[in-house]
Amino acid sequence: MLRFLPLLLLTLPCTGVRAQNLLDMVTDLMEFNLGKPLTDTSRFQTKVVLAPIAYYEPLTSFGFGFGANLLFKPKGAGPETRTSNVPIGISYTLKNQVFFTSGYTVFFPEERWIFRGNLDYTDFPRDYFGTGNGTTEEDRSEVTYQQFLVEPLLLRQVAKNVFVGGGFRYDTYYSAELLTETDELPAGASLQDSLGSKAVGLEFAASYDSRNSVLNAQKGLLAEFTQGFYGQNFGGNNVFQLTKLDLRGYKRTGPKGVFGLNFFGRYAAGDAPPLELSELGGDMLLRGFPEGRFRDRLALFAQGEYRWQTWRGVGFVFFGGLGQVGSGAADLGLRELRYSLGTGLRVTIIPSENVNLRVDYGFGLGKSSGSGFYLGLGEAF
Numbered sequence: 001m002l003r004f005l006p007l008l009l010l011t012l013p014c015t016g017v018r019a020q021n022l023l024d025m026v027t028d029l030m031e032f033n034l035g036k037p038l039t040d041t042s043r044f045q046t047k048v049v050l051a052p053i054a055y056y057e058p059l060t061s062f063g064f065g066f067g068a069n070l071l072f073k074p075k076g077a078g079p080e081t082r083t084s085n086v087p088i089g090i091s092y093t094l095k096n097q098v099f100f101t102s103g104y105t106v107f108f109p110e111e112r113w114i115f116r117g118n119l120d121y122t123d124f125p126r127d128y129f130g131t132g133n134g135t136t137e138e139d140r141s142e143v144t145y146q147q148f149l150v151e152p153l154l155l156r157q158v159a160k161n162v163f164v165g166g167g168f169r170y171d172t173y174y175s176a177e178l179l180t181e182t183d184e185l186p187a188g189a190s191l192q193d194s195l196g197s198k199a200v201g202l203e204f205a206a207s208y209d210s211r212n213s214v215l216n217a218q219k220g221l222l223a224e225f226t227q228g229f230y231g232q233n234f235g236g237n238n239v240f241q242l243t244k245l246d247l248r249g250y251k252r253t254g255p256k257g258v259f260g261l262n263f264f265g266r267y268a269a270g271d272a273p274p275l276e277l278s279e280l281g282g283d284m285l286l287r288g289f290p291e292g293r294f295r296d297r298l299a300l301f302a303q304g305e306y307r308w309q310t311w312r313g314v315g316f317v318f319f320g321g322l323g324q325v326g327s328g329a330a331d332l333g334l335r336e337l338r339y340s341l342g343t344g345l346r347v348t349i350i351p352s353e354n355v356n357l358r359v360d361y362g363f364g365l366g367k368s369s370g371s372g373f374y375l376g377l378g379e380a381f
Contacts, residue, residue, distance in 0.1 A: 031350055034072075044073040044083065049349055051357065051377055065091035067377055071353060076109040083107070083353055085215055087377065097124050097144075105214050114163055117152040125179055128195075131277065131295055133325045133336050136368070143191060145176035145275075153205050161210045169228055172198040173275050197273030198237045201230030211250065216354045216379050218258045222248040240270030248381055256309040262381040264301045264323075272297065280323050280338070281364075283374035284381060287319065288340045288364030290372065296325035300332065303340065305380070315346040317360070319380070338366040349377070 034046040049069045070086040086104040099122045106115040125144040129135040148171075155165030176191040204227045211220035228242040247263040264285060266278040274295070280286040281293030285301050303321030310316060321340040326332050342362030349355050357377060364370035374380075 046072040063091050063093035069377055074108055081107050081109055081111055099124055112157050114155045118149055120149040122147040127290055129293060133294055141182055142179040144179055145173050147173050155205060162208050164206045166204045169203050170200050195274055199230045199276055200234040200236040201228055203228040216356060217250045219250050219252055238271045238273050240268060240272040243267045258307040260305045262303050266299045268297045280325055286321060286323050286340045287342055287360055287362030287374055288372060289370045294325045297327050299325045313348045317344045338368060340364055
């Protein structure tokens, strides 16, 4: 989905000095310091980054809003503590559809604790292809629903770079409707019985995180494991479990290059509702295919990305990935893999934190195909 389209994307002039001056002017307009200027250079100046949002899709009509990212360090946090960030995206369309999303990470002093999680509200149409790795364009239907997600996690550092903890997850899908007529149902038919759900449960999380930055790592490793248990005893409608593994590694390849690798796996066991199944597609996993294009119990995905800073404040990336969904490991096979290839532009918005404006174009390949633009703040992984 083309959600984040900053209005300040510019075609830079040919002259290097003029281009850099123009880029500095743009970044100054998008970055704001909060509070009084600091006289102690060892302390972190709290700041917020703003980026206007505009986009168009046939399902949504014109949409607009803004994205913001609050960057700060809690009181008492020194240079050994990574920068905390609270991103927020808010958007509204001419068809009265909205979304609000935030995936936050807060590091306490000396990183003794990490508080992270997700807070989302969505009232948006999307394409729904059903379940399975072999769904085709003929399986596509246009649906809409509202989603409300609250997922806070608190982790304690138990060894250097090792964090263990947990929290809870509340995720509900409601007001699900069919937007386009099918052979079985008319437009406007309720899909609440088939797509609606309420999942409430506890989550356990463990991670090893040696990245130098959460927003745009240039070195280090992340190994993150999450296990969730959801049931009717907590107030949900279904009894199921979600297992997720996210592995990321980053290595500098010189003064201007960074190579990143990412492996992602997710499995939904038990009586998992359709919209709680594992999925691939979108701006992070299998770029080039629409969000949620492939959906099943098990999703496995691997991708690599080379980030090349060609000029002060401007860089390019080249990425590729492959993945597949299935009801279990026995369904996976090389012939059924879906592939992703693409490139992108990066414009540094906050040089001190290496926060980039991201513009990606990806191609989806394999037995299915697709393409798409992805724009926003921060990296895909």
